[in-house]
Amino acid sequence: MTATPVARSADQLSQPATVITRSELQGLNAVNLGDTLSALPGVTSSGFAPGAGRPIIRGQDGPRLQMLENGLGIADVSVLSPDHRVATETLNATQVEVLRGPATLLYGSGAIGGLVNVVNRRIPLTVPAALGGELQLRAASGTGERSGALEGNGGADRFAWHVDALKARTDDYAFPGLSVKNDPASFSGRLPNSDTDNREYGLGASFVADRWLVGASVQDERSTYGVPAEEAFLDMKQRRADLLARYTGSGWLESATFRLARTNYEHSEIELPTREVAVTFKTDATEGRAEFKHAPLAGWRGTLVLQAQRRDFSALSPTGDVEIVEPVKTQADALALVEERDFGAFALDLGLRTEREEHRPTLASTSNRARSFNLMSVSAGGLWRFAPGFNAGLTLSSNERAPTPSELYTNGPHEATATFEVGDASLRKERSRAIDLTLRKTDGPVRGSVSLFQQRFSNYVFGQFIDGNGDGVADRVDEAGTVDPAGEFVFLQYVQTSARFRGAEFELLADTPLAGLTARIFGDTVRATLADGSPVPRIAPQRLGVGLRYAAGPVKLGGNLTRVSAQNRVSLLETPTEGYTRLDLDASWRIRAMGVDTELFALVRNATNEAYRLHTSILKDEAPQPGRSVVLGLRSRF
Template identity: 35%
Template sequence: MMTNSLLRRTPLFLALSLTSALAWAADPIDQTDPRHTEPKTLDAVEVKATPLADTAESLARPVEVLAGEKLDEAKANSLGETVSKLPGVQSSYFGPGVGRPIIRGFDGARVQVLSDGLGSGDVSTVSVDHAVTLEPFLADQIEVLKGPATLLYGSGAIGGAVNVVDGRVPESAPDEPFQGRAELRADSVNDGRTGMLRLDGGTGNGLVFHFDGLHRETDDYEIPGFAESARQLAEEGETPDPSTRGILSNSAVRTDSAALGVSWVGERGFFGGGYSLYSTRYGVPGHSHEHGEEHEGEEGEEAHEEEGPVHIVMDQRRAEARAGLNDIGPFKSLRARVARTEYTHTEFEGEEVGTVFDNDSTEGRVELVHQPFGGFEGAFGLQWAQRDFKAIGDEAFVPASKSRDAGLFWIGQRQFGDVKLELGARHDQNKIDIDESTAIGPDRDFDTTSVSAALKWDISDAFHLSFGLDRAQRSPTAEELYSNGLHVATGSVELGQPGLDAETANRAELGLHWHLGALKLGASLYHVRYDDFIYLADTGVEEHDGPVRLWTQDDARFNGAEGEADWNFAENGSGSWNLRIFGDVVRAELTGSGTRPVDFSVPHGDHTHDYSIELARGGNLPRIAPWRVGGELRWERGPLRASLGAVRYAEQDRVAQFESETPGYTLVDAHLAWHGDTSGGNAWEVFVDGSNLLDKEARAHTSFLKDVAPLPGRNVGAGVRIFF
């Protein structure tokens, strides 16, 4: 029934099915194609996020890469969910349409999301209900830079960066004159249908092209019980309607994405351009809300009007140009890229338009890799960006602003025998001009400087130690400075502080990697001490039927550890057997003691309510991911591969002031795939994926919706991939 609906409702599926059938009919199956029988080592994949070409294993700074079969198995509706099983990486959650990466406890404006080295151009840092406009299903590889990436990508990467490599503007000729891949997928938990197609080719005279397209539709997803948590039901003294059990209403998603890129590639370089679009519509679960307006003469009372479910319609158009040239005198290479993004995001309350967000941005980047100088291989870089942002509507809690950023950096590396040294420095200037008619404070200018040093010591061929020291700075965002009103997505009043200063992070990290035959071990310990850490604090005050939260800053520290073991423990007639175990933990807390007085005002129509409170200077920071441990058993034999895994998320009882605890949960998943190659060089793969197979209720502590929107229940997904 679901497959018939898929074919009937989605024309893209018909085209992909025809392509698949032609590929299978063309040639008989041949399992000896070396492209698919040779083992793939992710550590050896070149990391594209740095201008100095290197592999994840060779870099002194911690980097994770998803590619190949591992990426195929991890792909999900959101970028955050796709990378969430990497050590030290979890995901935010605001329904199935929204999931942003959280790296070692850092998220939002501290984690930069990139499309082949340039910012995504969306407004996912403005509000937790805004989606990232990058599609994991279209990626060639996804790179996660853990720890400050400010040297490369500026203030917004103080907690790390995630780079999605999709090759939409080709920089080299493909291996074959014409190649591509396609995928059809159906999911049971939400009657989901996903189809994608990617084509890459060249004419032989230097002209290279790229095309990709994706369509996804899902209905409301199934959950093990009721949407509201037992804690919230008990607090409200309510009994849920039995008819609402098992489905999370208003959680449907529809997404379309497409791109076309053309380049000329010569012996010494390339130049090209591309155009892409991303359109999505998704519901915000748990947000049929009451919208209050205070009427004249009704002091202290509000008349409430029930609004319909909140859903979001987002549209982004992006034009991009890239160029590269090799062997330029004292420089090995020059790379330049620029992107112009036009983004519109409309929040509907029922059928009525609530708030419209417009964000037009331009970002450019130039990288010059120089010849060895003083023994150092290195690169200079210049990056600049401008953003014109405005929000229109009764509940636009952030005023219109224009942001201008410029940064200059150098990174270098040198080998001293068995020791590799990496150094870097960067200076940024950030300027925010605010719309005077809606501003609660003046324009702001910031200068930030970041420096870094890292060592990698190859004690032996099998054992490596790394050590890193960083000093990184981040300037406040317009949202942290100037928010001033009801934030419908989180059901809270959000207040900025125009006087916030830049925050400074000092980090130390020790890492080790040990390769002993079939066994690989890796572990990291890190400590980050923040001066003037900016965070969103609950005040304990309620207005507009929700909590009042205040952007404020204080000193903080983050302590954490992560580890991973990968053991290929058997290779015999039964197949290849591999066991992977990983875990991570982070503790984040304010370092002060006692309390400090805070005064603030909450807007209420044409007047304000004034408050004076005592805010704790110590204690835990809010919405920090709990510790977890996971394992996965993998098996491969001939054309078949399978895996069974589980991740235990601990109870989070180290909570901030006015924050509730979150129970722990265990998620079990499994994957099965049957792969075949054809004599003509094509390949196909039939797969079945299962997630939350025990159908457990799971609520992410990092989510503002944890008490009204649990994670999806049991899901079985199945489909076919073809490679040609």
């Protein structure tokens, strides 16, 4: 697990974590990050569109879920709205790390609900013994996917290099039934404006010495994707440069690691059929991290972290007018210390982070004032290895989060979500207290984990639909925000109250009497309640899944059957969502010829062509999820 300061595997941490390996990603890779990770216990997808699904962990998403690439933040604008894509790809990832629950100590207030770290080999950490690489090709029926990814790695003496490229396209996806339930006039067959077109290129190099390493990488990502149920599409581009320096010392300093990322991000929301640009979002961001690991001191090993972030954000029309959110400069500086000690059967970790975050609107005429927040987070975790192959982890934490610029300064219509959003520049910092208990069995024919959690918030920030006239229907407004029953937009206001999230998740794996056959059962549930007793909006319903996986020599077969309950516990002005059952199948065959390992694979997603909608999607009533799709592909390593 690279996203934690403790050098342990995920099943030896006090906090629930999952590492998805490169081979496992083959059966999970979807068009967006949220769908790729949605098979994990406790993780769902925002389900907005094929090009823009964002992960949700234990009911937490948006500004409470930190997206990382190689340990540094992904400086996109996906926290602003569910129609904005997470600007990273998993087709070229070596692994994806998911940490459930608060991870604010090392990564700041944006990780108050968890984090996802996408790890790739763009900056080589070692010099390869020989030239090598990998090629992956995929095609799918229901989505019309055509994708390919290629990477190469090489080096000589102390120099190592890496190159990668990918291209992925999908058409409007097929779905069963009608796009709007019980509306024969709505779309059927394929969902209009749900196509995607993504490409990414990367290049990196390192100089590796006995005690130190210096490396750098650059990447360029472009993505164009439609927004279902809206006559608009998004055109995104991002350029990012990373630097890495690492020194392995002796004496009191075990290692020092320096990371720096510079990102230029931009996307335009383009209206159809005129293809005119309505608004362009831009972010220029720089993030730096320094980590110092010290040698054992009275048995304690620890990491000191210094972190600094600078970000310029704007959302402007082609004429330079402010759209949705005011231009804002954000500055954040932090100091964190995490210490851990192993007492044999017990391990203890303690952490403290102090942070200052400031948001400054940049327009001279703005009526919104600058806001600054002093944040403090503390955590204590314990791991008890109470029997061979068993352990129990307990984590207690107190965390604080600063409101984002979108929660503070938003004021305008958002075409993609059909909402008129209004922020509140007087919002206070958000506080949470969390407890997490996990029981694991790591060895033997039956393995798995069970986790129970609770997180209480004060000053919880969320977007609430407003019913000003009390008729039980959210107010509709025009482009100026004036109440109009025929208005194009639903009025949404950012407000604060207290909230409580509690739930459970589990996953069990069992070796069956038939050699090579493994059974899996998993499930999760979360219940989120506001101070007045009403539910938090768009919380995923309970899930229960079973699966079988068979491996014998070069052949692997698998299947997962997932039952998702109906969600009838809905917030004000939110509609219920019916339950559904989804079946997914996969098969692969590995062959080796002329020194090349090739794996041929087939996936059948939603094999029964089930009609279903995601309660977490703001577009669920207009955009059902894809139907059956058969994916064929190959992956070759050379």
